[in-house]
Amino acid sequence: MAEKHFKYVILGGGVAAGYAAREFAKQGVQPGELAIISKEAVAPYERPALSKAYLFPEGAARLPGFHVCVGSGGERLLPEWYKEKGIELILSTEIVKADLPANTLVSAAGETFKYQILIIATGSTVLRLTDFGVQGADAKNILYLREIDDADKLVEAIKAKKNGKAVIVGGGYIGLELGAVMKINNFDVSMVYPEPWCMPRLFTPDIAAFYEGYYANKGIKIIKGTVAVGFTSDSNGEVKEVKLKDGRVLEADIVVVGVGGRPLITLFKGQVEEEKGGIKTDAFFKTSVPNVYAVGDVATFPLKLYNDIRRVEHVDHARKSAEQAVKAIKASEEGKSVDEYDYLPYFYSRSFNLSWQFYGDNVGDTVLFGDNNPQSEKPKFGSYWIKDGKVVGTFLEGGAAEENQAIAKVARLQPPVGNLDALKNEGLSFACKI
Numbered sequence: 001m002a003e004k005h006f007k008y009v010i011l012g013g014g015v016a017a018g019y020a021a022r023e024f025a026k027q028g029v030q031p032g033e034l035a036i037i038s039k040e041a042v043a044p045y046e047r048p049a050l051s052k053a054y055l056f057p058e059g060a061a062r063l064p065g066f067h068v069c070v071g072s073g074g075e076r077l078l079p080e081w082y083k084e085k086g087i088e089l090i091l092s093t094e095i096v097k098a099d100l101p102a103n104t105l106v107s108a109a110g111e112t113f114k115y116q117i118l119i120i121a122t123g124s125t126v127l128r129l130t131d132f133g134v135q136g137a138d139a140k141n142i143l144y145l146r147e148i149d150d151a152d153k154l155v156e157a158i159k160a161k162k163n164g165k166a167v168i169v170g171g172g173y174i175g176l177e178l179g180a181v182m183k184i185n186n187f188d189v190s191m192v193y194p195e196p197w198c199m200p201r202l203f204t205p206d207i208a209a210f211y212e213g214y215y216a217n218k219g220i221k222i223i224k225g226t227v228a229v230g231f232t233s234d235s236n237g238e239v240k241e242v243k244l245k246d247g248r249v250l251e252a253d254i255v256v257v258g259v260g261g262r263p264l265i266t267l268f269k270g271q272v273e274e275e276k277g278g279i280k281t282d283a284f285f286k287t288s289v290p291n292v293y294a295v296g297d298v299a300t301f302p303l304k305l306y307n308d309i310r311r312v313e314h315v316d317h318a319r320k321s322a323e324q325a326v327k328a329i330k331a332s333e334e335g336k337s338v339d340e341y342d343y344l345p346y347f348y349s350r351s352f353n354l355s356w357q358f359y360g361d362n363v364g365d366t367v368l369f370g371d372n373n374p375q376s377e378k379p380k381f382g383s384y385w386i387k388d389g390k391v392v393g394t395f396l397e398g399g400a401a402e403e404n405q406a407i408a409k410v411a412r413l414q415p416p417v418g419n420l421d422a423l424k425n426e427g428l429s430f431a432c433k434i
Contacts, residue, residue, distance in 0.1 A: 013038020018068030031086020174258025360411030
């Protein structure tokens with residue numbers, strides 16, 4: 001097969017790839033210079049929609065509605081946009097071999113792609129229960145959510161098992177968002193997770209208690225401190241029961257699993273320096289290999305604000321790291337420089353009528369403020385994290401846009417705080433006056 005040559009190749013077709021392409025177009029890229037190679041069959045889209053509006057029973061989001069960059073208020077890049085810019089979208093193409101010293105990628109179909117500069121934007125894949133040898137985990141209607149194909153399977157299952165029973169395995173992001181969306185689709189929902197409270201990597205027990213209470217009020221059964229150890233299926237091979245470690249058995253027409261992910265970096269093992277489970281980069285997302293950059297979920301990068309190096313799995317960082325890498329590539333070609341990446345960690349989620357945002361670092365003492373009663377008509381509460389006498393992290397449920405901006409500013413500026421009781425009484429107004 002003939003080789004294809006490009007100046008720039010973005011490997012991966014997710015959020016980061018789309019935002020990188022937009023930045024290349026902004027900076028000036030010649031037709032034929034840039035290719036995006038993706039194993040997905042569609043142009044880059046805003047992945048967060050899959051666990052939210054894509055699954056709504058009415059007014060559901062569909063492509064081309066949520067192609068990048070609409071998630072951040074930017075223009076929507078349809079497949080035609082890439083054509084107009086002379087950017088080659090190479091879809092439904094899985095790369096099975098990467099030879100970084102030779103600047104070469106090889107696809108499953110045996111095609112060879114040569115590049116001068118590579119941006120690794122392969123993202124993450126979901127952890128599957130079959131990876132852990134869970135008995136019966138290959139039954140039909142045990143579903144995962146990462147790509148649009150996964151979401152389509154879930155939409156089909158929701159239609160086929162109308163008003164049935166759903167079991168959500170996992171109490172993190174996907175678990176909470178999918179628990180809500182299955183309830184909105186009129187399913188009988190149970191959530192199962194091993195931790196003592198939901199979203200344990202981010203939430204304090206107090207914050208988690210609100211969401212668990214709110215979900216329980218919606219009729220969702222929450223089963224904590226145990227895990228799924230097996231599944232039984234019917235004669236069609238469709239899942240019908242979930243066996244839990246504590247001996248309980250739950251009926252299920254659909255099981256949705258959200259037990260975490262792992263960055264897709266196997267292709268590059270032994271060829272590039274790794275750290276903390278990702279590919280190590282500098283503040284411009286350059287890796288240890290010349291002309292190879294890594295962005296989004298796969299990058300372990302310097303988090304300047306905390307003088308630390310971290311890997312961040314979130315859409316906000318995927319967008320911003322991609323833009324930073326392209327700016328750095330273009331600047332270095334022109335003999336210029338760009339500022340170091342100075343990221344403020346940001347996470348958010350929406351489910352039912354709830355919407356929270358978190359900024360900064362969740363370390364140190366915590367102060368909870370506001371109305372966190374799950375029964376309230378319009379609950380609104382938040383939390384500050386205080387370390388070494390400074391506010392380093394902020395969380396707000398039910399905030400207006402300007403209030404969310406205020407808590408972001410607090411996390412960035414890290415104002416000193418003396419009395420925690422006074423901070424609790426002041427609550428959100430502390431942030432709004434900074």
